[in-house]
Amino acid sequence: MSENATFEQIGDILRRHESFVILSHVRPDGDAIGSQIALGFALEAAGKRVRLINEDGLPDNLTFLPGSHRIEVPPADPVDAEVAIALDTATKPRLGDATLHAASGADIWINIDHHISNPRYGDINLIDSTSPATGQILYDLITALDLPFPDETRDAIYVAVSTDTGSFQYPNTTAKTYEMGADLIRRGLDVGKINELTYDSHPFRRVELMRALLNTLQLSDNGIVAHWDLRDDTRRKLALFPEDSEGLIDIIRAIRGVQVAVFFEELPDGKIRVSMRSKDRAIDVCKIALEFGGGGHALAAGIRMAGPLEDAKPKVLAAIHRAVEASARS
């Protein structure tokens, strides 16, 4: 089905089946995990059997979410579920191989997402790229269908939407997003507490990472490109978790005058991961990433390329400076 399903069509499937496996993408973020919990607990409160599966399990920074203990890594054998629901996952392979295997017994696939590039790989699809987060689509769905709204669902939706909008700041945030926030508070959300747990409870090693990164920070002479890097030995010394660096690039993206922020990471296998953020659509970092076999969006893109760091860095920076100059001429 290439058209979006209506809420009622999805409601029909949810009512007619008893067992569900709810999935989201590898390296899950707040919107992925929050969406799984939100829909899972609403369905369970409606009397359904539910499993919540993610290739990488529950990240350390989201263990505070009520109900998060229900997130499992994929079991070795397919689970017994009639319906698989993929949430916040732009392509089916992004679910991960073990997760796809675990969900392989499902008869029906529902695909709910807010990524515009989603190729509609479900039997039933609900793709709304005007929504800033999959959590907000689920809020609309759950309230429209008058499904139960347990506290776990309430808190998970808030965290899903808050983390995907940079705390209600990004351009995709809508009036409806704020109205949803108001409704969740009226439903009993403890807004101070949940934000403290989401944003003010970082492991010390994250602050050590911030210090290590800042000590490598370089700003180009024209002030337009800021970059920093992380050596693999620093990662090992600080015993970093993958989620520890999440969002840190925003520190240098936020420098006045900077148009492109770049994070170079030396991986254990010697490869280099490059994350780029642009503030200006005229400097399309996805195009730059494509030159090196990477990809992404105009304002956020990534590369995985051969090392060593000393070789990768000047190549990528030169390509960025060419793009900056081209944008200045146009």
Add this chain to the structure above:
Amino acid sequence: MSENATFEQIGDILRRHESFVILSHVRPDGDAIGSQIALGFALEAAGKRVRLINEDGLPDNLTFLPGSHRIEVPPADPVDAEVAIALDTATKPRLGDATLHAASGADIWINIDHHISNPRYGDINLIDSTSPATGQILYDLITALDLPFPDETRDAIYVAVSTDTGSFQYPNTTAKTYEMGADLIRRGLDVGKINELTYDSHPFRRVELMRALLNTLQLSDNGIVAHWDLRDDTRRKLALFPEDSEGLIDIIRAIRGVQVAVFFEELPDGKIRVSMRSKDRAIDVCKIALEFGGGGHALAAGIRMAGPLEDAKPKVLAAIHRAVEASARS
């Protein structure tokens, strides 16, 4: 008048007079400046004469606010205004001497604020400590009185409330705060743009300051107290502005397990300024501040004490550790 005035009583004063001087506190933050602009432009659009005066003028980080060019430092002579309106200013002296002199010709003082400690120094007072920001009180007032709502007012209210709630995160944020956000977007607010200008446009020196502070960061052995310091020569070397350090203490306050965060600053006169943040009401940093002649609130307090840093630091840290131990025993 010790009771709160009604919106109608305030509306009456606004209608019956033609000239206003609108004030806020020294070292103004987003809520102070935002409130001045919000009310000033609403009154001006209603045909009134308005001056916006602040002891320290407009801070560099708020120059993006439409209408902010109207913020003046106090002129030498009292301005011609029938009504003075103090906004977001907990005590009258916090307006500053030059500002008080500039407003000394006013016949009527209106005092609008959200600080619970405000002693109601106006002829007309509107103190609402349940409001997370003075900007939200003004939103209620302006909409209740059906005053004009120009774009400058809309943007200024958003920034006032966003900065005073840590982007809609703090415990004092209410469902009404979120509903106001929705209404401001429906009135045409560009939410992505205004947040980028508010939060993603720091001068490079602020990131340099962050690096300098992180390089002095120390965490106590029990992980409960985090502190860092700023030498006066670093401040001079980086050519820092007072607002550059605003909010940085939140980086170490956000470390998991930390209950007290402390920022020691060596001032040009050799004195030491100490800022303390507690996450736990049982560790009352105001009490600790009082031991050294400082003051504040249970969760946020400050001291200005004799240097040098080497002497001040161990004294304050010892007092904090005594308070931590006392709270553990109780």
